[in-house]
Amino acid sequence: MASEALSNLSATEMAVLLRTRKCSAVEVTRSCIERAREREPVVKAFVQLDAEGALRQAEALDRGDNTGPLHGVPIAIKDTIDVAGLRCTFGTEIHADRVPARDAEVVRRLRSAGAVILGTTVSTEYAIAKAGPTTNPCDASRTPGGSSSGSAAAVASGMAPIALGTQTVGSIVRPAAYCGIFGYKPPKDAVPTAGVMPLSPFLDHVGPMARCIDDVALVYRSVSDSGGDTQPTTLPKTVLFVQGPFDDRLEPASQVALSRARTLLQAKGLRILTATLPAAAREAKHCWETILFRDLAKHHGADRDRSGQRMSDRFRKIIDDGRRVADPAYEAAVAFARSLREQILELLPPGSIFVAPAVDSVAPVLSEHTGASDLQGLWSLTGLPTLAVPCGKADGLPIGVQLVGLPTEEHFVHATGRFFEGLQKGSG
Secondary structure (H helix, E strand, C coil), rough: HHHHHHCCCHHHHHHHHHCCCCCCCCHHHHHHHHHHHHHHHHHEEEECCHHHHHHHHHHHHHCCCCCCCCCCCEEECCCCCCCCCCCCCCCCCCCCCCCCCCCCCCHHHHHHHHEEEEECCCCCCCHCCCCCCCCCCCCEEECCCCCCCCHHHHHCCCCCCCEEEEECCCCCHHHHHHHCCCCEECCCCCCCCCCCCCCCCCCEEEEEEECCCHHHHHHHHCCCCCCCCCCCCCCCCCEEEEEEHHHHHHCHHHHHHHHHHHHHHHHHHCCEEEEEEEEEHHHHHHHHHHHHHHHHHHHHHHHHHHHHCCCCHHHHHHHHHCCCCCCCHHHHHHHHHHHHHHHHHCCCCEEEEEEEECCCCCCCCCCCCCCHHHHHHHHCCCCCEEEEEEEEEEEEEEEEEEEEEECCHHHHHHHHHHHHHHHHHCCC
């Protein structure tokens, strides 16, 4: 099979070819490296594309027995997740030369499953502030979204079939929607965060980004504490389209995405209802900012004191605002988040999922910002499993929605997400 064709395959397809010895890990890895070298000058997805190291990993895998479900599959890692021997910069020049000695636990699990680590991908500054250099593969004048900018762009442009991202507010769902791919934010604590740059222990998540649902499930089974979903074919009884206090944010493109999602799911015979979010959801942003800014000040305030002049104005302000959050306010925000989670769970009976808008509109033009997080943050705050799915295009740019489920019923989210694979190219 031609090298270019290999890079176009899904990770699941690659895994089958590798398991049956119809191609080698070196051939698959080289195809992704070649694709990356072709697209990287414009897309700028990588902090460090480790071509030599990836090929050495692939050669070692080819010499041995099959090591696991990801044997020989190339994967890119967001640079806020430690990869031993590679630059992991936290998206800031302050840590431009940071090279960890040990893998994060999630990377260790990927290696144990046989994955080839291609390199580290661009994050926004401390995964929250100033945008990095990455562009949207669908339109280089647009943002890919953040903070998992490079991971989304690497997958969408065919440089890697899978990438790991992180989400504390909206950093997997938003770039996935802007780039027209799938992005999965698992339930809180389903994937270990040891060795991942901390933003907020209460809010931090790690998850996969891919071009198809089977790839999401393939990686998730390898890295999650539960072993992930093993039956992504069972459909929910009911799909609840969310209504609530953020509806006024939706621009025409996101309205189109929701309409396409409704039409698709109705055509598949699913029962469609609506669910109105509690009024308290309007306070979600204030709540997560209180928690997040306080935790950021705790974890990264020392960088502010030593090298504040090398930070963006926005990140300095976040740290300063976080230092003003008193213990009672922080504790009240955590209590509010837990109460809001319970209120939302009451709206989601077993056997059901939510469909919610993922983003305000299509990807904005490039700037220091990577798009609004208001529509994603509620699901990070409440820790529910959330999958960004593509809904075709509007005005030539990707649009999408997000599917949300119960922590114990991820399989309904994944199974419903499979229907959206037919909408990736879409129209508009």
